Amino acid sequence: MTETTTEETEVAETESVQISMLFELENIAVAGRRVLFDVLKSTLGDKGVKLTPVMFSRYCIHASPDVYLPGVFEAAGKKTGPDAKLLNEVNQGQKLSLLDGSVKLNKGFKTVLDHAASENVTIGALTSLDQDTATQLMSKLGFDKLGVELLCIPASDRDFPTADAWLKLAKQMSTNPQLCMVYSSSTTACKAGLSAGMRCVAIPDDYTNFQDFGGADFIIESDDTDLHFHDLLELVSK
Numbered sequence: 001m002t003e004t005t006t007e008e009t010e011v012a013e014t015e016s017v018q019i020s021m022l023f024e025l026e027n028i029a030v031a032g033r034r035v036l037f038d039v040l041k042s043t044l045g046d047k048g049v050k051l052t053p054v055m056f057s058r059y060c061i062h063a064s065p066d067v068y069l070p071g072v073f074e075a076a077g078k079k080t081g082p083d084a085k086l087l088n089e090v091n092q093g094q095k096l097s098l099l100d101g102s103v104k105l106n107k108g109f110k111t112v113l114d115h116a117a118s119e120n121v122t123i124g125a126l127t128s129l130d131q132d133t134a135t136q137l138m139s140k141l142g143f144d145k146l147g148v149e150l151l152c153i154p155a156s157d158r159d160f161p162t163a164d165a166w167l168k169l170a171k172q173m174s175t176n177p178q179l180c181m182v183y184s185s186s187t188t189a190c191k192a193g194l195s196a197g198m199r200c201v202a203i204p205d206d207y208t209n210f211q212d213f214g215g216a217d218f219i220i221e222s223d224d225t226d227l228h229f230h231d232l233l234e235l236v237s238k
Contacts, residue, residue: 019236020175021116021229022166022198023109023183025127025134025150029141030103033185033207036060039093040072047086049076057207062188064128064155065090095133105141108227112183113146115229121181123148124169128155149173159188163195170196181232187211199236201228 026032033056040060041051055075059068069082069090097103116123123146127134131152138144151169153161170177182193182200186208193200194215202216213219217235218228 017179017237018122018175019119019179019181019233020122020124020170020173021112021181021183022124022126022169022193024161024185024189025125025137026098026129027185027189027205028106028183028203029109029125029143030098030106030137031205032098033061033205035097035103036094037207039090039097043086043089043093044072044076047078047082049073049078053207057210061186061207062155062160067155095130098129098133099136099140101140103137103140109183112227112229115233117146119233121233122173122175124173124175125150126161126165126169127152128160130154159192161189161192163192166193166196166198170198179236181236183227184216187213190216199232201232203227 023029037051037053037056037060040056044051049072051072055072059071059075065082065087069087073081113123125138125143125148127150129137129152134150134152138148138150149169149172151165151172153165153168166180166182167177170180177197180193180196180198182190182198184190184193184200184202185205187202190200190202190213200216202213202219204211204213204219204221209221217232220227
């Protein structure tokens with residue numbers, strides 16, 4: 001019978017506790033909601049619909065345009081809803097705006113990526129963008145060179161991302177959900193991560209800062225270049 005050495009045991013234990021950092025691609029890595037708001041405001045303005053930040057926060061945070069735009073039109077007092085042409089304009093406008101070169105990596109997140117690399121933490125991005133757009137955005141941000149895993153799931157309902165979406169990303173990365181640390185931008189994304197058994201940092205943006213982030217391990221409301229990476233890593237490691 002072959003005896004297992006202490007060194008082999010330590011290696012096996014290290015391999016079994018691989019920690020992963022998961023994040024929302026378009027809302028944590030970049031200011032995707034600001035991009036979408038500008039696209040919608042311009043596109044809907046041509047249709048006589050005046051989009052306000054309040055309307056955007058109420059209707060346009062989690063779902064796809066074909067789901068939330070009817071509510072926007074109704075709130076604006078329009079008797080008819082958006083047509084296929086308008087939906088295509090919104091989708092194309094969002095894609096072009098995200099990829100036109102003006103969108104930059106959010107302040108502080110580069111530091112988080114550096115921390116993850118130095119701690120051998122694997123990285124995964126979750127997105128509701130289509131595969132082509134998400135892949136191009138990943139490349140522009142340099143995430144492909146960092147080995148960031150990508151999972152695209154269409155936001156077909158009002159609750160994106162779901163706990164199942166985070167779990168699917170963890171499974172794709174062969175990571176135990178309890179060893180995952182999530183960076184989220186909305187209460188839906190945060191609570192979904194918590195429901196999946198993951199640790200969560202909430203980073204609200206201008207359109208979600210009114211939401212309830214109760215349960216989050218950390219809530220970041222100001223510029224913080226560290227974004228509590230090591231604090232979260234310590235919690236996951238326990």
